[in-house]
Amino acid sequence: MTYTPRGGAPDVGVPADLAVSMTVAEQHEWLTSYLRRHPISRRTALRGGTGVVAALGLASAPWTLAACAQASQAPVAVVGRHLAFGADPQRQMAFGGELTAAPPPGALVVDLGRDGSFGTTLPVEVRRLVSQVPQADGSIRGSEQFFVHARADGLAPGERYRYRFRLPDGTTTAEADFTTAPPAGATAPWSFTAFADQGVDTVPPSGLGGFTNGYYEPADTRRTPTPATTMVDRVAAQRPAFHLLAGDICYADPSGEGRVVRSNGTRKAPTGFDSFDPTVWTTYFGMIERSAASTPWMFATGNHDMEALYDDNRSPGGAAHGYGGHAARLDLPGNGPSACPSVYTFRHGNVGVISLDANDLSTEIPTNAGYSGGAQAAWLRQTLTALRADPSVDWVVAFFHHCAFATSKAHASDAGVRAAVAPLFDEFGVDLVLQGHNHQYERTNPIRRGRSVVQAPDGATVRPETDGTTYVCVGSGGRPRYSWQDGETDRYRGFAGPDSGTAVASYVALGEEDHQPEQVDWSQARYLDYAYVTVDVTPPQGPAQTTRLTVRATTDTGQEIDRVVLERRSRT
Structure with missing residues (x-):
């Protein structure tokens, strides 16, 4: 099987006949060997004059935000705060952030409380992440980042809490607040939001080029100048119960193939490699903080989240998937298969939510395909069985990256994902x-x-028990838009036409270049620009009463362009 499509094999150090079939684990082994052969020293870091990057702690122009703070002797601070639910959103919350420098001596804590006071102190874990990125000129870019994490358990359902990070010298972050999931039987309406493929609008601390929005046409008035940032502004203003991001989070790996890392200072990696910049994560968390500090952001992993520089998480079969950096940066519920860190489930009110890792299922981008050895599919069946057996759960919502049903000219539908999930979604009425x-x-x-x-x-009103599953592609979170299939048009509220209808020609990706044509009859609404989804949940007001999910699409400019209502009779 070919694992390094689009660009062929690496051109240094790896035989071509081996490189085309390298897995992420093998790529990491090669990278480790490369670093052993090219150890970082002050001479290595500084050679090459102005075009060369520096290894952290060894040169006068370090790469990371932490190093910059150390160099200027600025006080250490916590930036980029973000929340995530634990496995039980009624009682558990995870707090994350990044230090601007190495942690100072002493205890770093989270103060937590209600009713205007802080009555609980939570210990903070500091996770150190060292990234050594080979460069095209033979040097190594090094970064050292420190991520802080705390967990709260035993919280009260449906309650608002306040928190802050506190450093050993007594300085604190600004206070923020959050609300736990409602108690069983709660009847108040609530909402959550979703999108995918977000990225950043600004250059990261490293100065890596290519991460701006300069590729948009100035005369394009159907969008905002900075769509990724605008999406955060809209979610922050809306203050949903939680936000789902269905993969391709920040694009620290802009190539998205899970290949060996070898960068050249821009998004464009040398042939056969992926570029990678760990400081994009710093920019990203800073961008989303105004929402994520108070609203749990729940992530799934996409192809741009396979970071081959890291190889810390291994499945039982020995395959690795490049999620080691996520283990340092993110807190996810962790109640899925042990081999699949981004596979999990949680329940909020009468809604059960499932995050899947489509990288394990994809035939289009096979780098991580099959890494779970079937564990994810088995877990999905068990989880759907449990959710449908729980009388307090009326709705089942799944989110993941590669599409089971979509019509884009760039990717369309992924045969592996469709085969793995669609029959189960039919069987259990997702x-x-x-x-x-x-x-x-x-x-x-x-x-x-x-x-x-x-x-x-x-x-329209849809009744999933008899009508089936509604699939929404919301990869409209900020990165450059794609194009439709030839002859296909936009189709949304306010669009004047022409209208190519719901039956259009598309394809299913059997492999990266192997596309099987299909004529679909289900493409109801289409918008080739930036939009996010809000799902308004109306719980049942009593036994055997109607409960609703109202799914609304809103553009980055604030225009609602599509709406559909899902209805069920409550089970309790």
């Missing part, structure tokens, strides 16, 4: 699926056995 990967907004009619069951135009 209500709503949120996908990314294709940089567009697209909503299907409700689908069963791969075909439309009923038409669901803008404003």
Whole structure:
């Protein structure tokens, strides 16, 4: 099987016939060997004059935010705060952030409380992440980052809490607040939001080029100048119960193939390699902090989240998937298969949410395909069985990256993902699926056995028990938009036409270049620009009463362009 498509084999140190079939684990082994052969020293870090980057702690122009703070003797601070639910959102919350320098001596804690006071002190774990990135000129860019994490357990359901990080010298972050999931039987409406493929709008601390929005046309008035940032502003203003990001988080790895890392100072990596810049994560967390410090952001992993520089998480079969950096930066519920760190589930009110890792299932980008050895598929069946057996759960929502059903010219539908999840979603009556990967907004009619069951135009009411599963691609979170299939057009509220309808020609990706044409009948709403989804949840007001999910698509400019209502009769 070919693991290094689009660009062939690495051109230094790796035989071509071996490189084309290298897994992420083998790539990491090669990288480790490369670093052993090219140890970082002050001479290595500084050679090459102005075009050479420096190794952290060994040169006068360090790469990372932490190093910059050390060099200027600035006080250490916590930046980029973000929250995540634990496995039980009624009682558990995780707090994360990044230090601007190495942790000072003494205890770093989180103060937590209610009613205007802090009554609880939580210990903070500091996770050190060293990234040694080979460069095209033979040097090594080194970064050392320190991520801080704390966990709260035993919280009260449906309560608002206040918190702050406190450093050993007594300085604190600004206070922020959050609300736990409601108690069982709560009847107040609530909402969550979702998108995917976000990235950043500004140059990261390293100065790596290519991460701006300069590729947009100035005359394009259908979007905001900085869509990734604008999405955060809209979610922050809305203050949902939580936010789902269906993969391709910050694009620290802009190539998205999970290949050996070898950078040249821009997004464009040398042939056969991926570029990588760990400081993009610093920029990203700073960008989302105004929302994520108070609203849990729950992440799935996409192809741009396979960071081959890191190889810390291994499945039982020995394959590795490049999520070691995520283990340092993120806190996820961790209740999925042990081999799959981004596979998990949680329940909020009468909604059960499932995060899947489509990298394990994809046939289009096979780098990590099959790494779980079937553990994810088995876990998905068990989890769906448990959710449908729980009378307090009316709705099941899944989110992941590569699309099971979509029509983009760039990726369309992934055969491996569709084969793995669609039959189970049919069997267990999954209500709503949120996908990314294709940089567009697209909503299907409700689908069963791969075909439309009923038409669901803008404003329609869908009954999933009889009508099937609604799939939404919301890879419209900020990165450059794609294009439709030839002859296909936008289709959304306010679009004047022409309208190519719901039946269009598309394809299923059997491999990166192996596309099987298909004529679909389910592509109901399409918008080739920036948008996010809000899901308004109306719980049942009593036994056997109607409960609703209202799915709304809103552009980065604030225009609602699509809406559909899902209805069920509550089970309790």
